[in-house]
Amino acid sequence: MEGTDSGGSREPGGRGRYIYCVVEGEHEDSLGNVGVDGNEVFTISGGGLSAVVHTCPAFPYDTADREMVESWVVSHDSVVQMASEKYGAVIPMGFDTIVMEKGGGDAAHNVREWLCEDKEALESKMDRVRGKSEYGVQVFWDPELEGTKIARESDKLLELTRKIESGSEGAAYMYRQKLEKELKDSLENKATMYFNRFYDAINGCVDDIRIERTKKAGETPMLANFTCLGTPEQSGRLGEELEKIESMDGFTVKYTGPWPAYSFVTGG
Amino acid sequence: MEPIRGTQVTLVDLLDRVLEKGLVIQADLIVSVAGIPLIGVNLRAAIAGMETMVKYGLMRDWDEAIRAREGGRKQRQAPALEPAEEMMASMLGSKHCARGIYNTWRPGRIFLTDERLILYQKAFEEVVFNSHIEQIEALALAGDENTLGVDTEEVRIILRSGELVRIRAESARELIENIKSVAADMGHFLSGEVPDACLPRESSFIVPGEEILCESKMWHLARPQGSPGLMEQLWRPGNLYMTSGRLTWVSSFDSRKCLEVESERIMGVTVEQRCPSRLSGEQMVLDVVFENGSGKEVASFAGTDEKVRQWRGVLETVSGGEQPETPARELESCPACGKRDYTERLLGRGCPSCGWMSPRAASREAGPQEA
Numbered sequence: 001m002e003g004t005d006s007g008g009s010r011e012p013g014g015r016g017r018y019i020y021c022v023v024e025g026e027h028e029d030s031l032g033n034v035g036v037d038g039n040e041v042f043t044i045s046g047g048g049l050s051a052v053v054h055t056c057p058a059f060p061y062d063t064a065d066r067e068m069v070e071s072w073v074v075s076h077d078s079v080v081q082m083a084s085e086k087y088g089a090v091i092p093m094g095f096d097t098i099v100m101e102k103g104g105g106d107a108a109h110n111v112r113e114w115l116c117e118d119k120e121a122l123e124s125k126m127d128r129v130r131g132k133s134e135y136g137v138q139v140f141w142d143p144e145l146e147g148t149k150i151a152r153e154s155d156k157l158l159e160l161t162r163k164i165e166s167g168s169e170g171a172a173y174m175y176r177q178k179l180e181k182e183l184k185d186s187l188e189n190k191a192t193m194y195f196n197r198f199y200d201a202i203n204g205c206v207d208d209i210r211i212e213r214t215k216k217a218g219e220t221p222m223l224a225n226f227t228c229l230g231t232p233e234q235s236g237r238l239g240e241e242l243e244k245i246e247s248m249d250g251f252t253v254k255y256t257g258p259w260p261a262y263s264f265v266t267g268g
Numbered sequence: 269m270e271p272i273r274g275t276q277v278t279l280v281d282l283l284d285r286v287l288e289k290g291l292v293i294q295a296d297l298i299v300s301v302a303g304i305p306l307i308g309v310n311l312r313a314a315i316a317g318m319e320t321m322v323k324y325g326l327m328r329d330w331d332e333a334i335r336a337r338e339g340g341r342k343q344r345q346a347p348a349l350e351p352a353e354e355m356m357a358s359m360l361g362s363k364h365c366a367r368g369i370y371n372t373w374r375p376g377r378i379f380l381t382d383e384r385l386i387l388y389q390k391a392f393e394e395v396v397f398n399s400h401i402e403q404i405e406a407l408a409l410a411g412d413e414n415t416l417g418v419d420t421e422e423v424r425i426i427l428r429s430g431e432l433v434r435i436r437a438e439s440a441r442e443l444i445e446n447i448k449s450v451a452a453d454m455g456h457f458l459s460g461e462v463p464d465a466c467l468p469r470e471s472s473f474i475v476p477g478e479e480i481l482c483e484s485k486m487w488h489l490a491r492p493q494g495s496p497g498l499m500e501q502l503w504r505p506g507n508l509y510m511t512s513g514r515l516t517w518v519s520s521f522d523s524r525k526c527l528e529v530e531s532e533r534i535m536g537v538t539v540e541q542r543c544p545s546r547l548s549g550e551q552m553v554l555d556v557v558f559e560n561g562s563g564k565e566v567a568s569f570a571g572t573d574e575k576v577r578q579w580r581g582v583l584e585t586v587s588g589g590e591q592p593e594t595p596a597r598e599l600e601s602c603p604a605c606g607k608r609d610y611t612e613r614l615l616g617r618g619c620p621s622c623g624w625m626s627p628r629a630a631s632r633e634a635g636p637q638e639a
Contacts, residue, residue: 246269
């Protein structure tokens with residue numbers, strides 16, 4: 001099937017256009033049946049740009065089936081990656097971005113119009129991400145190990161420990177409370193110190209960095225969660241910095257990517 | 269340190285990005301309700317549970333990955349074999365996985381050992397299919413149309429459990445010969461006949477002996493009871509089946525039988541051009557009127573003009589060509605007894621079941637009151 005989109009069909013099955021990403025240049029291509037749910041992916045162009053799409057019903061893909069979600073998301077991302085390989089700079093969309101018919105125009109027409117009207121904003125986003133990819137950096141640490149180190153090295157804590165051991169029971173209880181609070185404060189300070197150190201080190205390697213929410217991790221807690229935007233060369237330097245962190249006692253780094261720049265194109 | 273992607277460990281990172289990030293287009297152009305872009309409601313639920321699950325395993329997997337790597341993650345190219353197991357053949361292939369309308373062929377590499385048949389997906393280090401040769405009862409070659417309409421050879425396997433497995437392979441014939449020879453070596457007999465009754469259908473609810481007269485992909489209008497949610501009028505995709513005994517519609521999202529009406533209860537059918545929902549334009553809609561035990565009910569379907577016309581023909585025959593009275597658009601429940609009936613009748617003449625009347629109707633009946 002040719003890449004030209006002749007407009008929405010009469011079936012409810014065809015009123016929407018599922019958008020994967022926007023690329024530069026006006027193309028009329030078909031990428032084949034590589035899309036979400038095996039749909040044929042093709043391009044719709046306008047304003048010197050092209051949207052990579054597939055035809056779908058005018059409502060979102062939805063399921064409670066985990067595996068199905070995974071499969072759809074993987075398909076979505078692989079289409080974006082494919083488009084990136086084929087066309088260069090790419091602005092990725094999130095899942096379920098479906099343009100529908102509205103205001104007298106069918107979905108394909110609306111996609112074209114959107115590309116033309118938003119041309120400037122889109123091109124500026126394109127410039128921002130050209131030649132770069134997104135990388136995820138998560139640093140995990142072992143607070144227990146850190147706590148032990150602090151206890152050994154801090155004079156204040158050593159002093160409190162001595163007082164607990166040598167004092168009366170009542171006094172011991174009070175000193176134990178103090179010790180715990182002191183330890184907690186020290187640990188928090190340590191955490192902040194590490195975080196800032198890692199942030200600076202990573203920030204120095206890449207074009208842009210975002211601080212993400214740390215998630216409740218499994219066995220070891222997450223200390224920092226960053227998303228970075230950088231060139232392949234920058235990613236190499238970043239890797240070197242991360243090796244240094246990884247080599248620290250009790251620290252583990254999860255370095256993922258390269259991803260299309262999902263996090264750096266958000267916003268209207 | 270090299271960045272990684274495309275493994276089970278990074279799947280959660282990918283999900284985070286694709287489901288939460290990406291460029292947002294202005295709300296009035298995209299599928300949304302009240303300006304809020306709609307993401308599948310169930311999607312979030314599906315991944316919420318999974319996130320926790322993956323995270324707890326995360327560090328174990330990660331630890332392994334980190335220790336095992338050497339300047340880059342090496343994905344396992346092939347599945348792990350038993351100590352004495354020998355690899356016999358390997359080729360690209362895929363296995364059919366059915367989930368209602370969303371059928372997929374999961375791709376990977378087929379490995380045949382001297383003991384098992386495996387389909388392995390390198391990208392996620394996942395074993396898609398794994399069966400001991402002895403578990404295979406029957407094996408046959410079949411032709412099928414793939415999504416591009418091209419004939420593809422397919423290997424159909426019946427396992428001892430009764431399960432039907434469909435596999436496409438680079439060379440289906442070669443694979444079958446190889447499996448047969450492995451089976452022969454282990455003294456295991458394979459039948460070359462895969463019975464027709466095992467032919468894959470989403471319609472697993474079909475009773476043996478029941479004949480399917482007509483079947484097509486049709487959209488069904490689900491009117492959720494109770495308080496209207498985000499989508500009071502929700503069209504869902506699925507398959508409509510007319511068999512000798514009943515009319516059934518199965519949802520593609522969850523393969524549930526959402527509608528089932530015995531043929532005798534079908535009273536009639538009309539076709540109308542209308543705008544079924546806010547999200548669509550004018551559509552040919554098929555309204556099937558049937559008895560639901562306490563009155564009449566209408567089920568609406570939509571599809572291509574051609575299909576709608578075809579179904580009208582089928583259903584008119586089934587219902588004995590009787591033309592029903594024009595089905596009312598609105599069906600309501602009587603506030604007193606809950607009986608379902610047309611709004612007009614409930615409000616106009618009262619409930620035929622319990623005699624409830626709306627205040628207005630009651631005062632009309634009673635005649636002009638004294639001031």
